[in-house]
Every structure is written in C-alpha cells, then in structure tokens.
Amino acid sequence: MSIEKLIGPKGKKQLSMRQVPVEQVCEYAAEDADVTLQLKNRLEKELKTEKMEKLFYDIEMPLTKVLADMEITGVNVDITELKSSSDILTRRMNELEQEIFQLAGVTFNVSSARQVGEVLFERLKIDEKAKKTKTGQYSTTEEILEKLRSRHPIVGKILDQRGIRKLLSTYINALPELINPKTGKIHTSFNQTITSTGRLSSSNPNLQNIPIRDNEGREIRRAFVPDKDCIFFSADYSQIELRIMAHLSGDRHMIEAFREGSDIHAKIYKVPIDAVTADMRRKAKTANFGIIYGISVFGLAERLNIPRSEAKILIDGYFESYPQIKEYMNKSIEVAREKGYVETICGRKRMLPDIHSHNSVVRGYAERNAINAPIQGSAADIIKIAMIRIAKRLENEHLRSRMILQVHDELNFNVPVEEIERVKAIVCEEMENAYPLQVPLLADSGVGRNWLEAH
DNA sequence: AACCTCACG
C-alpha cells in the first residue's frame, strides 16, 4: 500500500499520520516491516554474489543518514523576494497574453500546446510543413518556435509568455507554499533508489532544477538564503564527467591535458591554444558533451545547427586527437554485449538487456547507455563518497555548518561566518580526494549571501 | 494517465 493511499495525495488536504485510524496505521506499518524483512532475506545474498557489498555497506547505507540530515535541516527561502517578483511577472505575463490574442485575432489557452499549434499553423499558417509530434499534434517546442521567430511577431511573444509562466508556476508561486510552518524551511526529498545510473533525484519539491541558465530565471536563486549570521557556501566539481572519461579510457592525450590544467575544450584542436576561436571552443564543448552521451553525427549536427557533413568532420577529428576514447566507447559496448551490463568505478551496475535487440533504434539506446552509464554513475559514486566524508568531518570537528543540497556535481552548505575557512578547506579537500583517478579532480567554490551569489 | 513542454546536471 502506498503512503498516498493512506493519507491522501500531496497537497493541502493531505492528512498527517495521527489523523488516520490506528487500525489502518497498524496495517500499513506492519506491511512496511514485513516486506522490508522479506526483501532483506533475498537481497542480502544477491549483494554478495553480485560483489556489491562494498557499494552497499560503505556508500549507500552511510549515505542514507547524510541525506536524511540534509532533508531534516532544510533550506531557507526568502518569500518577500519571491512575492515581489511574482507581482511584476504576473503583470507582464498577462500583458503578453493580451498582445498574443490581439495578434492571433482570437483568444485561446496559451498553456495548451495543441491550441498554440492550431493558431500558429492552421489559423496564421506561419509554416507550411510544420513538424508534428509522435501523436500527430503540431510540435511547438522552444527549439521549433525559435526558428520561426522571424515569421510572425506572435511567436516571440508566445515564447516570452511561456518562459514567464514556467518561472511563476513551477518556482516563484510554488516554493512559498512548500515552506514547512513548523521549521520555516523547505524540506526536499533526496531519492536514493530512483535513477538507473546511481544519481540521486530530488522531489517535493525538486531542488535540483532551480533555474540558472537564463538571467531572469537565475534570480530565483537569490531567494535561497542561509540562516542568520551564516553564509551560503557552494562547491562544485570542474568537468568531473570528462575527467572520469579520461580516467576510464586511459587516453594519454586527454590525461595529459587534464594534468597540465589546460583548457580541455580548446585542446581538441591541433593548433596552438591561442589560435582557438570562441566559436571553435563552443563546438568542441558541445562535442565533448556529445561524446559522453554516446555521440551521433545527427545529434551533434542538430545541437550545433550545422550540416551533418561538418559534424562528421568534427567527430572524426575528435577521435583522431583522442584515439583511446574511441576504443573505450567500443569496449564499453562490447562489455555490455558479453556481460549484459556495464559498471561504475565502485561496481554499480546498469543492466542493458536491449543491447542484443534486433531493433536498431532500441539497440542504439542501449549502446549509448553502455557509454554514458559508467561515466555518469562513477561521478555519482565519487560525490557520494565525498558527502559521507564531509558529513563525518563536520560532525567530528564539532562544526555547526550543515550540508543542505546536492545537485549532481555540486554541494551546498549553510555556514556560520566564523567557520567558513575551515569548512571550505574540508569540503574542497574531501571532494578532490574522494577517489583518486589518473587525472586530478578539481572543486571550485564560492560564498555569498544567497545561492546565486555563491555560484 | 498520457502527453507536451521545460527546468536542472
């Protein structure tokens, strides 16, 4: 039985455990204990035969308490900040909506992708051969509308209105509702058993997807503030996934590049670093990400908005510079075929039954997972080790600083001002030394009066 | 409940 069946779906009307008849609580609690014991009896043996005992007992189990402490500690959110931007943005959103109706000549629900598609492609006919989604509906994603921006003034307004609506509904208006009246803070859940790679996820609310890429959205981070007499401290791994790929592949050139601390994105070209233009670097950066995901010529061409021929040249050049990376990718797929799974540096497995599929699309997914999962998952292993050690040191050294958030390659802390130097040293040291690789691991850090300033 | 869209690493 699910908890929501017992106390109702999350929201205002959700009951607390004490409002549920004791017979029902008893039934629920007993089932919890019974099922857990049954699972333990079976999984304990499996842990041993799969050689995953270290991962379980040395990482996942100790991490459980670290996560619980983070959840209980919670995060301060300055509501006055959010309320004032809510008023301003709500007004702008409504103005844009009126202008959209004017330009369309009809009123409609701008939140409805279907209605937006019908207005743009049937009423205004701004594109003869509009792209459709799998279900035959017009696709109106940001990516598509961006390319149609110049066709009609309504397009830009729809994009702007959507952007503002997203910020309001998902963050600005939602976060204040989630403040726990007892603690005055927001308490997320860090889910330890959701992802297929070993990453955490965050829910109710998700605090791992607070905006940062766009200037307007990132202002929301100003609302995430430390306690009184404390500062916000943020530390993040620099290019951890690329460094792991250098380590796992053993590629001499990439290892050397990281050891000498050079600009890895610029380094893929066979010209002096000074000769690398901003555009070359941007393309190389996208290519580097692509490699980690199991690149395709098509995928890279799409993202960079370049012809496939050019994307192919870029990829070929890349593998010429880093031949062992190419070998590593082939080897990962080969391992998946032979063993049916791939694993991370700590022995976390990703089962890949589709690696033998006769459907090339399905098989393609499995092959890309074979490349990506060990990299993404090893990064998760490493930051988990760092979190456990940092939590232990904060406790042993009687510091009042608290770890409050993890965002995949980043850790955030609430730090009493007088502790900042010690905590900075502890956090960076434990992050950088969590798991020695063939290349150095680097952690950047910053402090501020809020999450935005600390970044 | 499925779908679309979009926020993050």
Add this chain to the structure above:
DNA sequence: ACGTACGTGAGGTTC
C-alpha cells in the same frame, strides 16, 4: 526509410 545524444521532476492540458 526511419529515428537518433545521457539522466531526472513538475505543471498544465487533454482524454
């Protein structure tokens, strides 16, 4: 000819 970069969570619409 087709479909194609990895991993998530949430809000809104539609059925």
